Amino acid sequence: MHAPSSTRRWEIDAVRGLMLVLMTLTHLPTRLTMPLGQPFGYVSAAEGFVLLSACMAGLVYGRQALRKGVPAMRRAFWRRAVTIYACQAALLLFLFTVIAFIGLKVDQPAVTMLMSFYLDKPLEALVGGLLLVYEPPLLDILPLYILFMLASPWLMTFALRHGWAPVMAASILLWLLAQFGLSEWLYGHFIDAIPLSVPFSETGAFNMWAWQFLWIMGLWMGASRNDPQAPPFAFPRWSLWVAGAVALVCLVWRHAVGQVPFPQGSGLNPLFDKWLLAPLRLIDLFALTVLAIRFGPALLARLPRLHWLETLGSASLAVFCAHLVVVLLALGLLGADYERPWPQDLALLAACFGTLYAVARITLWLDRPDDDPPPPAARGLSAPR
Template sequence: MKRYWEIDALRGLMLVLMTVTHLPTRLTDPLGQPFGFVSAAEGFVLLSAFVAGLVYSRIGHVRGVESMRSAFWRRVLKVYLCHAATLLFLFTVITGVGLHIDQPAVKNLVSYYLAAPRDGFLYGLLLVYEPALLDILPMYIFFMLMSPWVLAFAMRHGWLPVMVVSAALWAAAQFGFSEWVYGLAVRHLGLPVPYHEMGAFNTYAWQFLWFSGLAIGASRNAPGMRPLRFPAWLLVLAAGVALYCFYWRHTGINGQAPFGGDVERNLLFDKWLLGPLRLVNLVALGILAVRFGPWLMRKLPRLGWLEAMGSASLPVFCAHLVAVLLVLAFYGDSQTARPWWGDALLLAAVFTGMYLVARVSRGADVPPPADEVPTEPARA
């Protein structure tokens, strides 16, 4: 299957932005949510879902649903092992360093593990306990586990029922559905992990973004597929929304909090709940990217280092987590712990390390079945 260098470059860009956001430097706030009230996490999840829909639906159409499921399981196992290794690195090396030098940032990060080591270790491996920064891969694993069943259903019945259910779950999440499910788990299963230690991302909300990307990617393999086209009025509207949110984000006195201290109104743009106005901002940017992205890619020079990181997104993502955890252990979470030149050297060292990981991992992060899919359809 053809590999899209544009997608790799975009995923590489999302990894760069996430790294800048997670590393405590003077660039953390200015470059957080750089395009409006949308972060790199949304772009990374959407692109990952698009690629999954594109690759695995092709396997389903050509080799059959069982081969598609097997390909998903192999990918899930690889992602889980990467997450488990990162988690063990946090519980051993980072926690040991943090306790030795009495680093508050580390002790806050693993507070539940320090209070209940056995439960923290067990429920961490079970993807229930998710310390901050280590909550994206568990969500990705959950979505990948559900995806073969959803894709198989959509291949038979279409995407409309899937997206209706997904939108309903997203809406329920805005009104406390996750907390209600957590209450049931505590009451009937005796779950000991506090709610706030189960990851910042609301899975019931973010699944809508994942399945939207999965549907768009899978639709590219549908018979009679046509390029996505948007009417002129929608492009004008999307441009207006995107420009206004960009202006609001970078000129407003509240920075990344659109309404300052107004908690209720900020929920409309909330990242963790994927608030409704945040979705509007994201859709506007997506429409503009689809319409003008190909033209922009033809005008800009290809950046091989971005493509390399995007094509090896899983190991590079884990490398960025290791770097961020080491910085937290030795420097803490202060954004002004170093002078400007120190921040510049730190960022240069981290990005060099991520690029080297990408070069070493080149080809290792590509699902093998996708490259081996035959051109003729599988026989029944």
């Protein structure tokens, strides 16, 4: 289910690989978790990964719509959504069986707290999880992808015919409503219509109605590159100075103060809220995006290509799922210990990233394009006479 090599952008794959590395370092319980969380300011790897994934989807599937037609694009989106759903279902079953057994066997609070709703109501949790209603911690981002992939063909079809302006306007409106409780309001009406009692707190940390803005912005950025007449993204000089100032302030602020920008209990912290994609967080993300678009190509041209990052990014879905498996096993077997001796942490990190790289290489080998099919006789068919 990977895009053909001719449609891939190695630089996007490399940055997605970097985002996967940062997410793994954030989720894996080691001494590096806190210092490497949000390393570029008050923006996490999740924002960058979602934006880049949407950009790649817009680029690849938009090109498919132009070359093969809208129906082909829709089928490709839906096939990808089914693949991601299968991954989510497999991860849920892994969590509910292997990790639950380990957590209960060793009485591991890091696991039992993570899946407390399942342990209390296993049947409702299983059904709710398969319906993408119940989303345990760490397993709450793939449901976003599934829903976004299902909605994307309709959004892109509309945008291809009527332009992106109305789509972006509706997306901004939904993001704004999300800041004022849209998700809670919709949940209150939705949960009454299904025979499940999943609490709102168990429906995932990521606010879908806020994060859809990031996805749609990425779709537009990627799809717009398929127009040969499209001008390159350009920014006036003053905006680069503003973006640089914002990025620098947030970078210094984050590493001087910590991942929480204001004292605990301050009413200003919600302005940087990750799960709502709050306004100040979005400003920091915009600043970093502007700088990356303007200066990234020149920087990449001067740096050696890190092929191992490209490999991770090219097999992003498999690597993301594998990183969750490794993290859940680490939490179940070792607990949420962030003060282990350095040799143990280094061994854990080496085992983790070795596993992720092996998964990426195997995935790409299995999904490699069959450019040189074997002759008919080799496929068990008679050669034509």
